[in-house]
Amino acid sequence: VVSSSLETITVRTPSLSYQVHIGSDLLESIGSRVDALVQGGLSSGKQRAFVVSSPEILAFWGQKLVHSFPSATVTLAVPSGEQGKRMSTVEKLLEELAELGADRDSVLVAFGGGVVGDMTGFLAACYMRGIRYVQVPTTLLAQVDSSVGGKTGVNLAAGKNLAGAFHHPLAVYADVSTLKTLPPAELRAGLQEAVKAGIIRDPELFALLERERDRVLSCDQAALIDVVARSVRVKADVVNADERESGVRMILNLGHTLGHAIEAATEYKQLLHGEAIAWGMLAAVAIAKRRNMVTVAEHDRIEQIIKSFGPLKRFHADPAQLVSLTAKDKKNRSGNRSFILPRGIGDAVVVKDVTVDELTFTAQRMMAMVAREGA
Amino acid sequence: VVSSSLETITVRTPSLSYQVHIGSDLLESIGSRVDALVQGGLSSGKQRAFVVSSPEILAFWGQKLVHSFPSATVTLAVPSGEQGKRMSTVEKLLEELAELGADRDSVLVAFGGGVVGDMTGFLAACYMRGIRYVQVPTTLLAQVDSSVGGKTGVNLAAGKNLAGAFHHPLAVYADVSTLKTLPPAELRAGLQEAVKAGIIRDPELFALLERERDRVLSCDQAALIDVVARSVRVKADVVNADERESGVRMILNLGHTLGHAIEAATEYKQLLHGEAIAWGMLAAVAIAKRRNMVTVAEHDRIEQIIKSFGPLKRFHADPAQLVSLTAKDKKNRSGNRSFILPRGIGDAVVVKDVTVDELTFTAQRMMAMVAREGA
Numbered sequence: 248v249v250s251s252s253l254e255t256i257t258v259r260t261p262s263l264s265y266q267v268h269i270g271s272d273l274l275e276s277i278g279s280r281v282d283a284l285v286q287g288g289l290s291s292g293k294q295r296a297f298v299v300s301s302p303e304i305l306a307f308w309g310q311k312l313v314h315s316f317p318s319a320t321v322t323l324a325v326p327s328g329e330q331g332k333r334m335s336t337v338e339k340l341l342e343e344l345a346e347l348g349a350d351r352d353s354v355l356v357a358f359g360g361g362v363v364g365d366m367t368g369f370l371a372a373c374y375m376r377g378i379r380y381v382q383v384p385t386t387l388l389a390q391v392d393s394s395v396g397g398k399t400g401v402n403l404a405a406g407k408n409l410a411g412a413f414h415h416p417l418a419v420y421a422d423v424s425t426l427k428t429l430p431p432a433e434l435r436a437g438l439q440e441a442v443k444a445g446i447i448r449d450p451e452l453f454a455l456l457e458r459e460r461d462r463v464l465s466c467d468q469a470a471l472i473d474v475v476a477r478s479v480r481v482k483a484d485v486v487n488a489d490e491r492e493s494g495v496r497m498i499l500n501l502g503h504t505l506g507h508a509i510e511a512a513t514e515y516k517q518l519l520h521g522e523a524i525a526w527g528m529l530a531a532v533a534i535a536k537r538r539n540m541v542t543v544a545e546h547d548r549i550e551q552i553i554k555s556f557g558p559l560k561r562f563h564a565d566p567a568q569l570v571s572l573t574a575k576d577k578k579n580r581s582g583n584r585s586f587i588l589p590r591g592i593g594d595a596v597v598v599k600d601v602t603v604d605e606l607t608f609t610a611q612r613m614m615a616m617v618a619r620e621g622a
Numbered sequence: 623v624v625s626s627s628l629e630t631i632t633v634r635t636p637s638l639s640y641q642v643h644i645g646s647d648l649l650e651s652i653g654s655r656v657d658a659l660v661q662g663g664l665s666s667g668k669q670r671a672f673v674v675s676s677p678e679i680l681a682f683w684g685q686k687l688v689h690s691f692p693s694a695t696v697t698l699a700v701p702s703g704e705q706g707k708r709m710s711t712v713e714k715l716l717e718e719l720a721e722l723g724a725d726r727d728s729v730l731v732a733f734g735g736g737v738v739g740d741m742t743g744f745l746a747a748c749y750m751r752g753i754r755y756v757q758v759p760t761t762l763l764a765q766v767d768s769s770v771g772g773k774t775g776v777n778l779a780a781g782k783n784l785a786g787a788f789h790h791p792l793a794v795y796a797d798v799s800t801l802k803t804l805p806p807a808e809l810r811a812g813l814q815e816a817v818k819a820g821i822i823r824d825p826e827l828f829a830l831l832e833r834e835r836d837r838v839l840s841c842d843q844a845a846l847i848d849v850v851a852r853s854v855r856v857k858a859d860v861v862n863a864d865e866r867e868s869g870v871r872m873i874l875n876l877g878h879t880l881g882h883a884i885e886a887a888t889e890y891k892q893l894l895h896g897e898a899i900a901w902g903m904l905a906a907v908a909i910a911k912r913r914n915m916v917t918v919a920e921h922d923r924i925e926q927i928i929k930s931f932g933p934l935k936r937f938h939a940d941p942a943q944l945v946s947l948t949a950k951d952k953k954n955r956s957g958n959r960s961f962i963l964p965r966g967i968g969d970a971v972v973v974k975d976v977t978v979d980e981l982t983f984t985a986q987r988m989m990a991m992v993a994r995e996g997a
Contacts, residue, residue, distance in 0.1 A: 339711040373785045374785065376774075411751045413751055
């Protein structure tokens with residue numbers, strides 16, 4: 248099988264650079280690509296590639312990936328789902344790596360969605376104080392967002408992703424072919440992060456998503472490559488400018504302040520991440536409209552595209568609880584509450600003066616919309 | 623109280639620089655020193671200094687440290703001892719920090735021995751993907767070695783320090799006054815790491831330890847400042863040259879390959895770290911003598927000084943088991959076994975050709991010495 252087209256985007260950080268490859272039928276060549284990246288090759292010395300993946304992804308795509316490696320790989324299975332994304336799972340995997348004889352030259356392969364990627368990245372960050380890994384994201388959410396940027400980690404009882412590390416992969420391989428086995432709801436949820444990328448930085452991506460909605464939803468490979476590549480470029484541009492999220496990188500969190508609050512309020516069980524972010528973006532754009540940072544037309548266009556990748560799922564939460572949960576956001580510093588607001592389509596800013604009243608207004612409005620339109 | 627003398631050593635890494643201050647009666651000024659280091663001061667915004675310490679150290683020295691801060695601090699207690707240095711303890715502390723409202727501007731203060739320092743550093747590395755911390759080491763081992771260099775982490779069932787991160791402190795404050803409450807066995811064990819520093823890089827430190835043995839053992843403050851400062855300078859020089867232990871930094875592990883094996887074989891319960899390292903150094907210098915890398919006179923001088931900071935504690939282990947445990951050393955890459963050997967006094971090298979026969983010889987010789995001379 249020949250890859251139809253391959254897009255390559257370079258992420259440049261002060262500490263290192265790496266490439267994100269986006270294409271279809273990529274799995275078949277990932278092993279040899281990783282082998283070429285690793286000095287001396289993977290087959291020198293003892294076994295050194297460890298694939299970390301979920302049982303579902305291994306069942307669908309495991310053979311293709313594993314056979315692409317020139318030498319034997321070891322496979323570690325992790326539970327899928329946010330519930331398993333905990334320190335205890337990481338500790339178990341660390342023990343397994345040690346028992347299997349992984350050393351500082353070993354390379355981990357994160358093969359799965361965001362949970363697998365975040366956890367495997369953190370595993371690589373912690374094992375022997377840091378070994379190499381590559382990301383092979385198999386969900387749209389992971390391809391457009393979480394596999395790029397070096398953020399790794401796990402959840403605490405106190406909040407999502409509160410423990411972790413910045414640890415960049417050697418490379419990212421996003422094969423849109425794997426999206427064929429993705430549940431349609433996850434495809435739609437992942438598209439919300441692509442919508443986010445369009446809103447904050449790329450009006451052409453936004454227009455592409457409006458224009459190609461049906462092709463994208465039917466898993467057209469060329470359309471998906473375009474969407475993923477443009478989304479990754481947005482993320483890479485922002486990360487390149489701000490590796491550690493001290494400034495501009497925070498705009499990637501559009502919709503996430505309330506989105507995270509929704510996920511926390513529903514205990515990460517009722518909504519997919521992208522679905523929570525969709526509701527959060529609707530709330531953010533409502534504040535932006537109220538502040539005249541977006542026109543009514545822009546507001547409606549944003550609301551329309553978010554809903555077009557719905558149906559947005561219903562959930563139960565108390566607006567006041569959502570507001571108080573935003574106080575725990577990691578982006579807050581020294582008690583200041585940060586919030587990301589769109590400024591038209593293709594631009595967004597970090598503001599620190601969103602009041603509790605504004606948050607309450609938008610949370611109430613959002614919950615009314617949930618009651619009225621949630622599926 | 624006026625500090626008698628204050629030595630300051632700068633650690634320079636590619637990523638950042640920080641200072642190690644060594645003196646007596648330092649605790650009283652640490653809070654205001656940290657406050658001055660943190661942009662805007664600790665008292666701006668909400669509470670942001672979190673002291674992590676053991677119950678013992680808090681009982682002896684907690685008041686002095688806590689009162690040195692211009693604003694209130696929060697204290698988190700951790701169990702002392704290697705057994706508690708685990709992921710589960712770190713996770714518990716992460717949850718506590720979150721509950722207490724620590725944010726990205728918070729500063730942790732690692733106040734205790736190596737276990738507290740390693741765990742607090744890792745806690746700081748992981749909390750919200752990295753916050754700042756300072757080291758206030760209160761054992762000689764932590765002052766001369768573990769508080770400097772940015773290595774943080776916890777133990778796995780499979781081995782010591784197998785999980786962790788490189789995360790440098792903002793500053794290190796080593797107050798030798800705190801050594802007055804250190805159990806004498808821990809003082810002697812810590813001196814073995816100072817001996818190590820002398821062997822690998824500083825013949826004057828080696829001679830100082832020979833000459834000032836009695837003053838040092840009686841906790842003479844000026845002598846201790848000299849020993850700690852010279853030892854830290856060795857460590858800083860080596861770390862400056864090699865932040866991530868890809869090359870020269872490995873010489874800091876003289877005595878550690880077998881030392882770690884001894885600790886693993888005795889389940890970290892029978893020996894202090896420095897005591898295990900002392901036995902490991904005796905084994906390494908025996909290999910070096912057999913290879914003619916040290917003269918008989920140098921060998922005897924090294925053996926003599928190590929024993930002079932004894933008595934070295936007895937332990938039970940099978941030589942063959944010790945040899946097989948060295949195969950798990952983190953320094954091994956792609957199956958190659960690395961070993962550090964002295965080359966005279968004040969010099970050491972990393973070798974990769976130590977054979978199983980040599981290891982077996984030296985492990986057997988060492989166990990015979992344990993049986994004959996162990997206390």
